[in-house]
Amino acid sequence: MTGIGPVEPFHPDDPDGPHQDPPPDLLWSNSSRARARWDALPRSRQRLVQALLVAATVTGAFLLLRPDPAGQDTPNPYPWPAGVTNVYYKGRGPAPATFRFEVDVSRGSPVTVHQVGAGLPELGATTTPGLPLTVKAGSPRLITVRISVYKCNALPPALDLPHLDLLLSNRTARQQQSFLFGGAYPRDLWADLHAACFPNPSSPAPTSSHRDTRRDLTRR
Numbered sequence: 001m002t003g004i005g006p007v008e009p010f011h012p013d014d015p016d017g018p019h020q021d022p023p024p025d026l027l028w029s030n031s032s033r034a035r036a037r038w039d040a041l042p043r044s045r046q047r048l049v050q051a052l053l054v055a056a057t058v059t060g061a062f063l064l065l066r067p068d069p070a071g072q073d074t075p076n077p078y079p080w081p082a083g084v085t086n087v088y089y090k091g092r093g094p095a096p097a098t099f100r101f102e103v104d105v106s107r108g109s110p111v112t113v114h115q116v117g118a119g120l121p122e123l124g125a126t127t128t129p130g131l132p133l134t135v136k137a138g139s140p141r142l143i144t145v146r147i148s149v150y151k152c153n154a155l156p157p158a159l160d161l162p163h164l165d166l167l168l169s170n171r172t173a174r175q176q177q178s179f180l181f182g183g184a185y186p187r188d189l190w191a192d193l194h195a196a197c198f199p200n201p202s203s204p205a206p207t208s209s210h211r212d213t214r215r216d217l218t219r220r
């Protein structure tokens with residue numbers, strides 16, 4: 001506290017004693033003095049103050065009610081297995097009619113592969129290593145799938161997008177998911193099917209420019 005001059009005694013009951021004005025920043029009060037100060041402001045100043053108060057109220061409500069952006073960016077800690085599992089074709093396997101695939105889990109809890117199907121009722125599939133196979137996030141696993149054919153005459157005229165059907169599970173759910181493959185896998189698979197089911201070059205077969213007579217499929 002600072003001041004100049006002597007301190008004068010003051011009694012609350014003294015009508016002539018000094019009176020304390022309300023703080024200059026006070027915009028509203030129940031006292032008649034504050035009301036008089038507000039009425040004394042120009043109308044344009046009153047409208048400006050009211051607009052500022054409304055804007056401050058709206059801004060405060062928006063900040064209180066808006067969702068937490070950090071929560072929106074946080075990935076689901078318990079994703080479904082089909083949403084975090086990817087399968088990549090890695091080429092032919094070491095034995096005839098075998099194909100190598102990489103199973104990768106991007107995040108979340110480990111995913112277990114319970115079954116692998118060849119995608120067509122005319123084809124069968126067995127895997128090495130055997131199933132079930134558990135894959136942890138960030139630690140992909142290689143599996144070798146052996147394809148066998150049950151009935152050559154029932155095969156479709158073409159294999160544009162062959163796929164594998166995987167039964168997957170994690171701590172959230174159990175799902176059946178189909179993985180489609182283009183590029184090398186359709187060519188390699190059809191070469192083995194062609195060699196096994198259509199060994200005679202004059203036999204009708206789906207169009208395929210790739211043939212590998214070194215491979216053969218197991219007939220059942």
